[in-house]
Amino acid sequence: MTSQTRAAIGAHGEQLAVEHLTDMGLVVLDRNWRCRHGELDVIASDPATRTVVFVEVKTRTSDRFGGVEQAVTPQKVRRLRRLAGLWLAGQDQRWDGVRLDVIGIRLRRSATPEITHVQGVG
Template sequence: MTTDRRRKLGSRGEQIAADHLVRRGFTILERNYRSRWGEIDIVAYDGSQIVFCEVKSRLVNRAGRDPLESLHRRKRLQVRHMASEWLATRSHPRAPGLRFDAIGVTLTPGGELVRLDHLEGAF
């Protein structure tokens, strides 16, 4: 898959994930936060917790692979570093809790949603 197609797939998956969170009552605080550690896809607030979301998107029938298979230990650690930096550099609601979620999005080649898996407290 070319870089441009991969970027479009990721962007489409992130938009679907953000829409999903909004439908569930979350406020999106930031998308695509970049730091020296990398990028946090979505930072959201549910009224009691700040939630850092890693979104993984795949095309359907991609060798039967689940989008969340690629959420390795190294990536989870990287997201935690970025979350620390985000909390230190951004104004945000005072929240008694933090959570790290993973959202897997499976799409057709035309960009239609096939499946969405939202794992709360994934890591």
Template sequence: MGHYNRKIGSYGEALAESYLKNMGYQILEKNFMCYHKEIDIIAYLPKNNCICFVEVKSRFSNKYGNPSEAVTYKKIINLSSAAKFYISKNKLEKYNFRFDIIEIMFNNMDTDYNLQHIKNAF
């Protein structure tokens, strides 16, 4: 991944984190790594007693599809595997769980964007 793409990805993750906090989520982990598998954000939603594993996808154009379409079957398998490890490691079996996608579409100037939170994405 090029430097520019990493920068956009990091900016998108920061926007997603801010959005989640504003919606009442508590951020538990960012960029959680497990055997070369990464979960962008792990958040807790107290009102639902739910731990959410969040994949963030950011784009400047939908030339290659919507950002959420970049979450491939292989990525889903990797996220699921990392989530199982996180749940087991932290003894969190008593909580509800879900996998969300936050997609962010930027305009050309970086300052305006459209954020969509897809809950229970897979």
């Protein structure tokens, strides 16, 4: 894994996260949505609950920078909320619920990637 660029590692992690979400029955609405304030990694909807889910994906190849819990600070949650509000403002559809999730992907050389999904972080 070390020979890959950070961008390639991140893209691989996001693809694994998208597969995880679709396996859970969610529908991916958008990926890497950008505006001048930042980027949302994945935006999905849960048709069963009519909830839109904004997902921050954190891909790691080691534990050097901590786990998923350390990756999402209160400041990061505020930024995600702001970005989610901007995305929602541009949509015609309305949802019954809104949720912020974090998916941590830990890639190891020989093992299956480890996926940690924390729902409702903020």
